[in-house]
Amino acid sequence: HELNQPLAAIRAYGANGRELLIKGRIEEAIANFDRIAELTERMAGIGSQLKIFSRKSRGNLGSLPLQGVVDGALEILMPMLGKTGIKIDIDLDPPDIRVWANSLLLQQALVNLITNGVHAVQGQEHKQNQKTPIVAVSGRFxxxxxxxxxxxxxxxxxxxxxxMVFDPFYTTKPSGQGLGLGLTITRRIIEEMDGHIYxxxxxxxxxxxxxxxxxxxx
Ligand SMILES: Nc1ncnc2c1ncn2[C@@H]1O[C@H](COP(=O)(O)OP(=O)(O)OP(=O)(O)O)[C@@H](O)[C@H]1O
Ligand SMILES: [Mg+2]
Structure with missing residues (x-):
């Protein structure tokens, strides 16, 4: 059912795109297909989040360099970051700081949090007196x-x-753009590692x- 919302949107964009094509409104039809492509990508993302959600992972904890996990998250985010032009400041001190975690799960948690940060600063872009957008990750003992x-x-x-932000399906993002699962999953991940998030x-x-x-x- 997490997939119902984007599915409904894809169906609507598809039907609408067909009508637009019949009427020869090519530009608008292309915009619909772009949205369908985005939504499909997004659904693939949800699928992998849900898989992570359901996986039993406590047995897979180990001592990991935080830098490696952060690098992995940034790699996943690269396409999105490239499009927005936003750079993520990383500051780990000491640089070889290690954590007791599951690498894929922690990576997913960071992806979720950084994505939220990027969305937050992006929302500001059209405002006046805009500040330089900052999204930063730091690690300290x-x-x-x-x-x-x-x-x-x-x-x-x-x-x-x-x-409410940690509640499942709580989102302020437009329909089809946010499911309100990112923070729910992130909290669940951190708690699986006996950590805390606030x-x-x-x-x-x-x-x-x-x-x-x-x-x-x-
Ligand atoms: N860094 C942030 N700045 C401002 N609001 C935030 C931030 N992070 C989360 N929120 C708010 O919390 C809501 C829930 O976040 P969450 O990550 O759980 O879902 P989402 O980002 O809306 O959708 P999803 O993560 O499932 O794509 C967001 O819709 C937003 O309103
Ligand atoms: Mg989110």
Whole structure:
């Protein structure tokens, strides 16, 4: 049922594209087909997220260099980032910081958070007095854990919405663009690794904080 919304959209764009072609409105028909291509790509993404969701993964934890996981996430995001021209600032200190995690799951969590950050700063682009968009990832030791931050200087999350952002299917994105599963899945992933995730309030940035273990729990 997570796929119903984009499926319905694809059906509508398909039917509409057919009518436009019959009427010779080629440009508009092409725009419809572009949307169908995007939605299909998106559905493939949902499929892989759901697979991750259902996978039993706790047995697959290990000590990983955070840098490698971040690089993997950026590679997945490359096509999207290339299109937007937004660069992600990465700051790991020390650079060889390691976390106790499942590499694919943590990579997916970072992809979800960075994607949200990019969407947030993109939404700002047409506004006046625009600030330079910033989406940044940092990693630091924090007591006996590793604190990973993904932050952006987009519009932020209103107090009323802060409770809801992790809820399944909560989205403020237009129909067909967001399913509201990204943060739900991300929280689930982090909790599978015995970590914590929360939204940090206040300041110039919207900051999602991950607290991850450095070593296996006793
Ligand atoms: N960095 C952010 N800045 C502002 N709002 C955010 C940010 N991250 C999440 N949100 C809000 O939380 C909602 C839920 O986020 P979530 O990632 O779960 O779903 P989505 O991005 O809407 O869709 P999906 O991730 O399934 O494609 C978003 O629609 C948005 O309103
Ligand atoms: Mg999202």
């Amino acid at each position: 924090f007591e006996d854990m590793v604190r990973v931050e993904v932050r952006d200087n987009g519009p932020g999350i209103g107090v009323a919405d802060r409770e 939204l940090e309030e206040g300041g110039a940035f919207t900051t999602f904080v991950l607290l991850l273990h450095r070593e296996p729990a006793e």
